[in-house]
Amino acid sequence: MKIAILLFTAFASLTLSATSLADDAENDINKSAKKLYTAHCQSCHGIERLGAMGPALLPENLSRLRKPKATRVINEGRVATQMPSFNQKLTSNEIAQLVDYIYTPTQAALNWNISDIKASNIVHFDQKKLAEKPVFEADMMNLFIIVELGDHSATLLNGDTFEPIDRFKTRFALHGGPKYSPDGRYVFFASRDGWISKYDIYNLKTVVEVRAAINTRNIAISNDGQHLIVGNYLPNNVVILNTRDLSPAKVIDTIDSNGVSSRVSAVYNAPPRHSFIVALKDVKEIWEIPYSDQGGVEVYKGWAHDYRKDGGEGKLESWKVEDPFPIRRIETDDFITDFFFDPQYINLIGTARNNHNGQVINLDTKKKIAAIALTGMPHLGSGITWDYQGKAIFASPNIKEGKITVIDMDNWQVIKEIKTEGPGFFMRSHDNSPYAWADVFFGPNKEKVHVIDKRTLEIVKTIAPSPGKNAAHVEFTKDGKYVLLSVWDEDGELIVYDANTLAIVKRLPMKKPSGKYNVYNKTHYERGTSH
Numbered sequence: 001m002k003i004a005i006l007l008f009t010a011f012a013s014l015t016l017s018a019t020s021l022a023d024d025a026e027n028d029i030n031k032s033a034k035k036l037y038t039a040h041c042q043s044c045h046g047i048e049r050l051g052a053m054g055p056a057l058l059p060e061n062l063s064r065l066r067k068p069k070a071t072r073v074i075n076e077g078r079v080a081t082q083m084p085s086f087n088q089k090l091t092s093n094e095i096a097q098l099v100d101y102i103y104t105p106t107q108a109a110l111n112w113n114i115s116d117i118k119a120s121n122i123v124h125f126d127q128k129k130l131a132e133k134p135v136f137e138a139d140m141m142n143l144f145i146i147v148e149l150g151d152h153s154a155t156l157l158n159g160d161t162f163e164p165i166d167r168f169k170t171r172f173a174l175h176g177g178p179k180y181s182p183d184g185r186y187v188f189f190a191s192r193d194g195w196i197s198k199y200d201i202y203n204l205k206t207v208v209e210v211r212a213a214i215n216t217r218n219i220a221i222s223n224d225g226q227h228l229i230v231g232n233y234l235p236n237n238v239v240i241l242n243t244r245d246l247s248p249a250k251v252i253d254t255i256d257s258n259g260v261s262s263r264v265s266a267v268y269n270a271p272p273r274h275s276f277i278v279a280l281k282d283v284k285e286i287w288e289i290p291y292s293d294q295g296g297v298e299v300y301k302g303w304a305h306d307y308r309k310d311g312g313e314g315k316l317e318s319w320k321v322e323d324p325f326p327i328r329r330i331e332t333d334d335f336i337t338d339f340f341f342d343p344q345y346i347n348l349i350g351t352a353r354n355n356h357n358g359q360v361i362n363l364d365t366k367k368k369i370a371a372i373a374l375t376g377m378p379h380l381g382s383g384i385t386w387d388y389q390g391k392a393i394f395a396s397p398n399i400k401e402g403k404i405t406v407i408d409m410d411n412w413q414v415i416k417e418i419k420t421e422g423p424g425f426f427m428r429s430h431d432n433s434p435y436a437w438a439d440v441f442f443g444p445n446k447e448k449v450h451v452i453d454k455r456t457l458e459i460v461k462t463i464a465p466s467p468g469k470n471a472a473h474v475e476f477t478k479d480g481k482y483v484l485l486s487v488w489d490e491d492g493e494l495i496v497y498d499a500n501t502l503a504i505v506k507r508l509p510m511k512k513p514s515g516k517y518n519v520y521n522k523t524h525y526e527r528g529t530s531h
């Protein structure tokens with residue numbers, strides 16, 4: 001008996017020491033992976049992998065990225081993002097360690113609930129004590145905000161004189177278009193790590209900020225300017241803020257009708273519907289969140305009644321709601337990550353990034369009404385519309401192929417593919433301009449920008465204002481007479497062109513200027529600009 005106990009004890013201690021040796025080895029591997037992460041990844045992906053400029057690298061966020069793909073991304077970089085390739089810097093063993101590390105649950109708390117949001121609120125200036133009139137003179141509708149990624153700043157520019165009015169610090173790594181209040185007084189920014197900032201243009205001051213999430217995609221503002229919706233990767237939710245003080249009005253977890261949780265790819269305002277539209281990344285559902293009774297959904301005594309008409313009469317649907325901002329669910333055949341809406345906001349054109357199927361979904365009837373064969377990975381969010389030979393057409397750049405896809409919006413057929421000198425990211429025009437501008441964002445010709453004649457769908461000029469440097473993202477002045485283009489480089493520039501003669505009018509040095517946003521074009525949902 002004694003011998004048996006001794007043997008068992010010896011066996012147990014052997015097993016234990018083998019286990020603790022294995023634990024030690026695993027800990028060492030983890031430690032070394034963490035070191036690699038801190039040295040090479042943390043500056044973009046954040047402390048504790050919680051995300052900053054790059055997405056959060058946590059198992060919760062990587063459900064649709066398999067390990068071999070993650071290995072490939074670290075090796076080769078990722079197209080259409082700032083993710084560089086690491087195969088010259090790291091050995092394959094180090095890359096394998098990093099891949100294992102990012103699929104390991106973090107010890108950090110991943111919750112960011114309504115109390116965290118409230119606690120993060122910073123009031124920089126008391127709005128009541130600030131002037132009610134602009135402290136400078138300019139056409140308030142022809143101002144631009146230019147985001148400068150190089151040193152995380154933004155410039156407020158006079159769109160008549162092209163003189164800067166203010167330059168101020170922003171949060172780290174802004175992404176997506178800032179959104180203006182309908183009167184153009186305030187502009188709201190979102191950073192990738194969830195900070196929302198409200199800047200008072202009249203007083204040239206950032207007045208209030210809040211951290212709405214750990215990892216944010218983008219924001220949209222309601223027609224009346226009272227609510228801002230924030231779409232998030234982490235947590236999986238949307239946060240609706242009161243724009244007055246950025247206090248949370250509602251936090252909605254993004255869970256589909258089967259109980260599956262999803263990241264939010266993007267949020268949009270649909271002005272004629274008086275609704276927010278929410279694109280869900282991991283489930284086959286789109287949400288419409290009406291924020292007012294004026295758009296066709298009436299919220300009354302705990303019920304939402306959908307009165308939108310599909311050529312027919314009467315109610316389409318009623319569903320029970322708990323409080324304001326009810327969710328109207330639209331089920332889809334496939335995942336949809338990238339969106340474009342027709343000008344009436346009745347149909348949406350959507351694609352999944354890795355798929356070649358474009359879907360057209362009628363938001364009123366919740367039905368798919370057409371499929372469009374879309375190769376080349378269109379960047380639908382940058383698409384624009386104009387009239388061509390008496391009908392409305394839609395044009396989108398492609399992230400993987402050098403072409404602009406042009407679609408007839410009556411029958412959803414691709415009517416032309418305009419060959420470009422490389423894959424592009426952004427496209428712009430203005431109703432007063434005969435031209436649409438499209439950049440070549442990727443590849444050896446990234447210094448080039450094409451000018452397309454909207455009447456012939458032909459490229460009429462290709463410019464390269466700063467050889468070797470990426471030229472990208474344009475925006476027009478309020479009247480469409482001038483075009484502002486970024487030279488997207490640390491030693492970059494903002495170049496102003498005459499929109500008709502295409503001659504350069506002015507060059508302003510800037511630090512990696514990215515997007516630029518004209519108050520009038522944005523607040524009036526001008527067809528040639530992003531919304």
Ligand code: DHE
Pocket residue numbers: 080081082149174175176177178218219265266381425473514515516530531
């Ligand atoms: Fe963007 C807008 C998604 C990478 C610069 N980008 C948007 C929007 C979406 C989107 C959904 C529309 C939101 C809005 O404006 O409200 N972007 C994505 C991606 O999924 C992608 C490919 C991967 C990712 O990292 O998230 C991506 N985007 C980039 C970049 O790498 C860019 C070039 C540099 C950066 O800032 O990270 C970039 N995206 C922009 C800009 C806009 C934008 C400048 C606003 C364009 C506009 O004119 O409104």
